[in-house]
Amino acid sequence: MTHDDPIQAQLIAARRTQILDAATKVFAEKGFERATIKDVAKAAGVADGTIYNYFKSKPDLLLGILNRLNESEQRRDDLAQISQGSVREQTRAYIKHRLEVIQGQGFEALRVMLSEVLINQSLGSTYFEQVIQPTFDIAEPFLKQQADQGVFRSMDTALILRFISGTFLGLIMLRLMGDPKLIEQWDNLPDLITNILLDGLAADGENNDESAS
Amino acid sequence: MTHDDPIQAQLIAARRTQILDAATKVFAEKGFERATIKDVAKAAGVADGTIYNYFKSKPDLLLGILNRLNESEQRRDDLAQISQGSVREQTRAYIKHRLEVIQGQGFEALRVMLSEVLINQSLGSTYFEQVIQPTFDIAEPFLKQQADQGVFRSMDTALILRFISGTFLGLIMLRLMGDPKLIEQWDNLPDLITNILLDGLAADGENNDESAS
Amino acid sequence: MTHDDPIQAQLIAARRTQILDAATKVFAEKGFERATIKDVAKAAGVADGTIYNYFKSKPDLLLGILNRLNESEQRRDDLAQISQGSVREQTRAYIKHRLEVIQGQGFEALRVMLSEVLINQSLGSTYFEQVIQPTFDIAEPFLKQQADQGVFRSMDTALILRFISGTFLGLIMLRLMGDPKLIEQWDNLPDLITNILLDGLAADGENNDESAS
């Protein structure tokens, strides 16, 4: 029946993309539950029924959005290998790249996922395993290596990962909440994060001991 | 109608609390939209109609939950004044206290708010203004003071606040997503956050210059 | 919660009856699938949603109709015991009574069940087991007894039961198909059935032997 017509395949892929784009936009505006299939169809410029030719159900649209996030996430891997320059340079490069990846996939998709992830068990697990966990797996060896070489102070590596990941996540949340300061200064974040992460807030090493009461 | 009967008033307050507790639990489990008034009523042990004697509508329950968060947030103010000991001690005390406040108001209420805040314009604004912004207002003078005294390095104070606040927020998100490591190590966070925040990850001051290529 | 209020219970039963009556009528007119819940609600004089306070789903209405058939079927048992008079009288009494039972529960419910029973596996099984089979179980001992006593000719009892039951069923089908002759002469059926069943069509015993080839 379905001859593997490459032109057909492209049309289908294009239609899927068109629908997922619309769904992302609409879900981001109204939230997954409040958005209706009619809303999505209208935004995509198709009939209600057409959506069901490409997605099994409304929740399936959500998975479609998540999968696109995963894909753009995966494409980042090679870049993460750039281990050139000083530790500081590498760190800054990593942070910058992570923020760019996030920005690249669009804040709308993130808004959709983050708003659902806390109250949708299965989606939450999938998101953690497929999006968050992989970032841990990539950053952890780097952190361990620096700690072993005495470049980084010895602390619980896994927890540090949570700290870093949490910082990214939290900054995105604040931005999505509409904090104007953060929107305005978003491009200054890589430097700020790098500095605090490596050196902390304290003015210099001497201040760091507790004897200075 | 409402005679200022103090006993009546207490009964009413108790019933409100009972309903809000139920709503918080149910909304946290299913999400605001997926949870039904019937669910809440059942969890509260009252009839559906009774809820409407205490709350105007379903969204009004959400506002009720947010207001309780605000209240517990406000009660923290006095404690925040503890400016005793070294900067490090003050910082650690602040962080610890913030985490305790968060833990005290229960993760369930947070789950409810955070899941709605991104897709509910008015709730999002209210949450930012009434819960997030106040923490900025309290921490900012402290940060400024330390920077002026040369204790903290000079950086964009407002952005640093976002960094700190975002870190809290993100760590909570990760915990709510069910990260087992974070649940297990939650009590070690105050120390970790304090250390990274003040000193960074770098082993010592010498590493901090970029000459070490 | 639900106090076993007998008045409440009666109201509920009355509402259920009202809805089942409407469903029977509407399903009989349009068929189960073509009839809509809105149709049933309108016929019952209630809102769509009300139906779901009394029945879990649309198929559940069908089961409700079947159960009422069962109940009226069961109430017939005691009467079936009338074993007075000659075999002929008993037979005629049985047939008459069976037809009256059928007529009593209304042809509408039968129309609904018979139209669904052939294409709805589970309903079909239930109907056969709960409505048809019991009539076999009641008539079989009587048939056996007559055969043993030499009153009836010896033939496969089980198959004779099918013959009799089939005849009832088929006559009902023809009537439901609107055969005017059958509607008009319905009351003459008990005698006709009794006569054919006991004596056959042949004019007298002599014709009955096969030697006259």
Place this chain on the structure above:
Amino acid sequence: MTHDDPIQAQLIAARRTQILDAATKVFAEKGFERATIKDVAKAAGVADGTIYNYFKSKPDLLLGILNRLNESEQRRDDLAQISQGSVREQTRAYIKHRLEVIQGQGFEALRVMLSEVLINQSLGSTYFEQVIQPTFDIAEPFLKQQADQGVFRSMDTALILRFISGTFLGLIMLRLMGDPKLIEQWDNLPDLITNILLDGLAADGENNDESAS
């Protein structure tokens, strides 16, 4: 358009047959309403749209099935003329033939028609007029003749026809409901029906008068 190309005509007839076979099968399994055009198309191995090149609409498929029943019904006529041998032999031959005709056209088509016939006014009328009524018209003269000649007892001929026709119909219903006994003993039916129909259940002529109390 349709050039009277005999090869084309045959291809078209073949395709129609293929689709009707599929429709019969699918409708028998799921019922007319629950079956979808997609189901039929899949079973026929064609595309959805193709069906509409051969049938105007979904109900039209039903009429197509009915018409095939009619045709096979009509082809029976000549055979029914076999009026050889004794009345008993003629009767048995008729009954046997009727059952064979029914069996020949397949129980599936019957299941489809019988399930729809009760709730579809126009289909019901058509079925009665084109399938049932003709069997009356053929058997009636025979019955009348026997009654006139004193071979059959004098009873309402039209009603007897209903009895016989109903018995067939009812036995088919029971079989379609899945009665295992009936499926197993189906081939013994002609003899059983002939015997009961001619001689009744009573052991001999003496029992037949009502004086025997």
Place this chain on the structure above:
DNA sequence: TATGAATGAGCATTCATTCAT
């Protein structure tokens, strides 16, 4: 002719809200 993607009317079901008791 054959195909199957697109369409959109139609339906079962849910659920916030009301209100008579």
Place this chain on the structure above:
DNA sequence: CATGAATGAATGCTCATTCAT
């Protein structure tokens, strides 16, 4: 105040039918 049956608008999804290719 408390109750919970009744309401009916709203929504996800299905499917007969059309039509461009």
